[in-house]
Amino acid sequence: MSATIKDVAKKAGVSTTTVSLVFNNRESRVSKVTREKVMAVAKEMNYYPNHFAASLVTKKSHIIGVVSDSVNIFSAQVISGIVKQAKVRGYQVVQVSSSQENENDMEYLNIFLNQGIDGVIFPHSSISSLKNLESGFQTVIRSGIPAIAMDVIINGATSCADICDHVYGGYLATRHLIDYGHRKIGVISGPKDYISSIKRLEGYRKALDEAGIPFDPSLVYMGNYKLESGQEGLPYLLGKGVTSIFAFNDMIALGIYKAIRNYGLSIPKDLSVVGYDDIFISDVLEVPLTTVHIPIEDIGKRAAEELIELIEKKHPAADLEKCEPVLMVRASTQRL
Numbered sequence: 001m002s003a004t005i006k007d008v009a010k011k012a013g014v015s016t017t018t019v020s021l022v023f024n025n026r027e028s029r030v031s032k033v034t035r036e037k038v039m040a041v042a043k044e045m046n047y048y049p050n051h052f053a054a055s056l057v058t059k060k061s062h063i064i065g066v067v068s069d070s071v072n073i074f075s076a077q078v079i080s081g082i083v084k085q086a087k088v089r090g091y092q093v094v095q096v097s098s099s100q101e102n103e104n105d106m107e108y109l110n111i112f113l114n115q116g117i118d119g120v121i122f123p124h125s126s127i128s129s130l131k132n133l134e135s136g137f138q139t140v141i142r143s144g145i146p147a148i149a150m151d152v153i154i155n156g157a158t159s160c161a162d163i164c165d166h167v168y169g170g171y172l173a174t175r176h177l178i179d180y181g182h183r184k185i186g187v188i189s190g191p192k193d194y195i196s197s198i199k200r201l202e203g204y205r206k207a208l209d210e211a212g213i214p215f216d217p218s219l220v221y222m223g224n225y226k227l228e229s230g231q232e233g234l235p236y237l238l239g240k241g242v243t244s245i246f247a248f249n250d251m252i253a254l255g256i257y258k259a260i261r262n263y264g265l266s267i268p269k270d271l272s273v274v275g276y277d278d279i280f281i282s283d284v285l286e287v288p289l290t291t292v293h294i295p296i297e298d299i300g301k302r303a304a305e306e307l308i309e310l311i312e313k314k315h316p317a318a319d320l321e322k323c324e325p326v327l328m329v330r331a332s333t334q335r336l
Helices: 005-012 016-024 032-044 051-058 073-088 107-113 130-143 166-179 195-210 227-239 250-263 296-313
Strands: 063-068 092-097 119-122 147-149 185-189 220-222 244-247 272-277 290-293 326-328
Touching: 005 016, 005 032, 016 032, 063 073, 063 296, 073 092, 073 250, 073 296, 119 296, 147 296, 166 185, 166 195, 166 244, 166 272, 166 290, 166 326, 185 195, 185 227, 220 227, 227 244, 227 250, 244 250, 250 272
Parallel strands: 063 092, 063 119, 119 147, 185 220, 185 244, 244 272, 272 290
Antiparallel strands: 290 326
8 A cells, every 4th residue: 555644744753734845845844854854754655745636725736847859958958957856846747749840839738738737848949930939838828827938038938048158158169269279260050039049149259359350140050959050051161161160059069070071071170169068978979079068957957946936936936146157178179
């Protein structure tokens, strides 16, 4: 027979109310020591709270919906953070995958809206178009369910995109190439409407300006944070005579790695490449990628915290200090 809340309370030497307060993460005078004791006993007894039963009373399901692109490595790490933080706060996560080619991404919202979830998170690059994303948010908002947008600003929705100092990150990447003697530095960016793209480009331009290098808009190839952006942007920028490329994420950089073989060139001998994000495969490539590290899982945790605060307190979590990107210098860049 499965353990009950009464069993946990009895073994921990507390009341069932105390156990309930701990698992629902409600504001109370329950001490940290007592909380840890209750959690330890619950784990030992393999006890999990019945959120369905609780929802009949609280009108809350304690379930968060996440619409994601299952083939996106960055999003996978973000979602890992969402799941971990949701668990800490007593929530479960239900995930559905969104195809980048799907013209009807918002149909997935019906799954959530019909299941009585408490809120929805749209991670980076999870929806095939900004138009679909805006439409989806209006659908969610009309239903009265809180929603979090990541990397875009949508009317009526809370955005937690500006968690990291991406201007500084873009500056670090570009400054590194400049310090290595590069003057003709190409860019393959993310979508123009994404906050991360806008901020990284701002950092790129700041570093150029500081070094007295004129900004050349023809050296900026508009991508979409996908592998294909690197493959398609490389021949364009090679035609412009660049000696290095700042890829706005590591997936774009991987596309460059894949495509450069077609031209009989190599990294970094013929072309220096800097990525962004520092996804887990960046340092295990045959030529480890120089990239800008950001705490990807922490971004997911912040998104979950923002949403839960909206659910429980009707307003976003208080602004936290932005994380500071760190340049990870590896073998994909060399001095001219």
